[in-house]
Amino acid sequence: MIRIRKISNPLLNVNAHRIEQVKEVLKIQFPGLSEKKAEEFVNQLTDSLKYKFQTSLFVAEDINDKLRGFAILMYMPDLSFCFLDFIAVIPGKSSSGIGGAIYERVKEEAISLNVSGLFFECLPDDPALCENKENLLQNKKRLAFYEKFGARPIINTKYEAKVNPDDDCPPYLVLDNLGKNETISKITAKKIFRAILERKHSEYCDETYIKMVTESITDETLELRPFIYKKKLSIDPHKEILDKNKILLYVNDNHSIHHIKERGYVESPVRIKNILKELDKTGLFIKGKVSEYPDRMVLNVHNKEYFEYLKNVCKSMSPGKSVYPYVFPIRNAVRAPKLLSVRAGYYCFDTFTPINQNAFLAARAGVNCVLSATDEIISGKPSAYVLTRPPGHHAEKSAFGGFCYFNNCAIAAERLSNIGTVAILDIDYHHGNGQQQIFYHRKDVLTISIHGHPSFAYPYFSGFIDEKGDKDGLGYNYNFPLKERITYEEYNKTLLKCMSLIKKFNPMFLVVALGLDTAKNDPTGTWDFTNEHFNNTGTLIGSLKYPTIIVQEGGYKTHSLGVVAKHFFNGFYKSKYLNNE
Structure with a gap:
């Protein structure tokens, strides 16, 4: 699984480390590049006025957070217009397809900026211009690659x-004209050529050369070479933009295997079925692909002993049989029963x-679903909804x-906290004790929960107003x-009030624990919220313009x-995607 994220703040530690890696790769893969040029792009990221262009760095990272391109x-x-200065892939056994994914992400960015085109330089495939046959072969491969797009x-x-x-x-x-039918006029082309040569190659190209190149543009509109390698891929880049304006949907297709048929057990598979049926009618969602993630992603949050116990005890159970905890070791937690079900x-x-x-x-x-959504949010998607069961917000370390x-x-x-600060807003009827306990000593994750008072509402033992966090986390739990x-x-x-706290904290990301148990009946x-109320709640949360993961x-x-x-997401979508105020 590869994610491609845009680095917007080079001062963050995680980004500064990644930038150093990019500089090293630049020096290795582009040996003709001067040391000064390899270092210069860092300054370009933060000083657009000096360089007369805005620079963005897109990094491809694998599931282990390693740089892949x-x-x-x-x-x-x-x-x-946009100019693609560098694109590179780290060589490796599984590097196939990464270059194309990076190029598509860059292309998507250019389209979102509504530019006239994406320009870049590529070494020639003409023997008259390139005497080195080995280089010529590589040049042909590169141009064939770009022709596909x-x-x-x-x-x-x-x-x-x-x-x-x-x-x-x-x-x-x-x-790359980005799929547009419009042509670039001679006058505009001359300005673009001059801008590229002056702003990128000022130390190499003098005014005489620049004038010679710009005056050589005589066609009324820019002409492109015919396709000579392969037919153009049937890729509609504008469809990618349309898809970006939808909420990514991740559904736990394995949820139904957890089906407790005892009478009165309300956490049933039909919950997912009924939600999905209504959301499909809206046209607001596009389904995301769920990837497999290693157990260590779970162990970053949950205790290993607990994780192994849960895995082993479930594996030991007979099909169709459920065991409910009934012995609690408040007196002697040291001598644990050998029988897993009793433990x-x-x-x-x-x-x-x-x-x-x-x-x-x-x-x-469900963990795979939420991590797949997380990596898409890190890659720059505005929002994702994880429709999964069993739920999770009560689970502690x-x-x-x-x-x-x-x-x-x-x-x-x-x-998400590996990239930047995070706020969790829990709007389930029951207190989000899990998030509170897990992040209680941390200040990089703000935890907020609105819920029924624990004097009458589950889980009864937490969710009180005076629980504010501890140590570094003091003042970061509400x-x-x-x-x-x-x-x-x-x-x-x-x-x-919660929204004001989130805005004051100003996180890089927002996670919403979406409980629909505040609905009437x-x-x-015990609350009586209507469809209209849920629409309003969605509207308010959507107005928080942070990249957002909503977890069922x-x-x-x-x-x-x-x-x-459906009413919640109608409000959320309208506020987040359609209201640009």
Whole structure:
């Protein structure tokens, strides 16, 4: 799994480290590049006024957060075009396809900027311009690669004219018109050529050379060389932009294996089915691909002993059989029972969250969903919704409960925190004790929960207003326990307070624990929120313009659950994607 993220803040430690790696790769893969030029792009990232272009760095990272490739893109807003300065892939056994993925991401960025075209230089495939046969072969491969995406050399100009008589392989100027039907006029082309030569090659190209090249443009519009290697790929880059304006949807397709059929068990597979049925009608979502992630991603949040216990006890269970914790070691936690099923009380804090053969597998599949969404958010997607069960927000570092086994929100926040600060907003009817316990001593993850007061609402032992965090985390945990019966107007005031706290914290990412159990007549809640209320809640949360992961938690009034979810996301989408104020 490869993610491609745009580095917007080079001062963050994680980004500074990545930039140093990019500089080393530049020196190795582009040996003709001077030390000064290899170092210069760092300054370009932060000083667009000096260089007269805005520079962006895109890095491709694998599942282990290792650098696999990168691209450096220049945007010149005064002339409305982009210039791809460098693109490189780290050689390796599994590097196939990474270059194409990076180029598509750069192309997507150029389209989002609504520029006239994406320009870049590529060494020539003409033997008259390149005497070195080995280089010539590589040049042909590169140009064939770009042709697949519709990019071809500009013809009928002298851009590839030698600056010095001894030069070999002077580059073509290549244009990707980004699927547009509009042509670039002669007047605009001259300005673009001049800007590239002056802003990028000022130390190499004098005014005489620049004037000679720009005056060589005589066609009324820029002409591209015909396709000579392969047919153009049937890629519609504008469809990618349309898809970007949808919410990424990740569905845990393994959720249904965790099906407890005992009477009264409300956390059932039909919850996902009913939500998905209604969301499919909206056209607001595009389904994302779920990747497999290593167990260490879970162990970054959960205790290893707990993880291994849950895996082994579930594996030991007979098909169709469930065990509910009933012995709790408050007196002697040292001498644990040998029988795994009896030992459940060591890792659980209630008597109604069962262990069965598939609980671990379903919860683990949910982790893959939330991490797949997380990496897409890191790559630059604005929002993602993880539709999964069993839920997760009650799971603590070493304990399950409240139908929850792994804390999906916390696992997402932990991975996001490697890039920047994170806020978690839990709007489930029940307190998000899991996130609170996991991040209680940290200040890089802000945890906020609006919920029924623990004097009457599960989990009863946490969620009080005076739980503010500890040590470095003091002041970074907020609980808003509300009355058993409240109006939506009262709730709305509290939600606005939460939004103010999030804005003050100003995180790089937002994680929302979406509980729909605040709906009227939900069997586990006491509030009476309507579809209109959920639409308003979605609208308010969508107005927070942070990259957002929404993770499904509670909500058990199954026959109307999908409609409630639909109204929430209608409000969220309109506010996040359509309101640009």
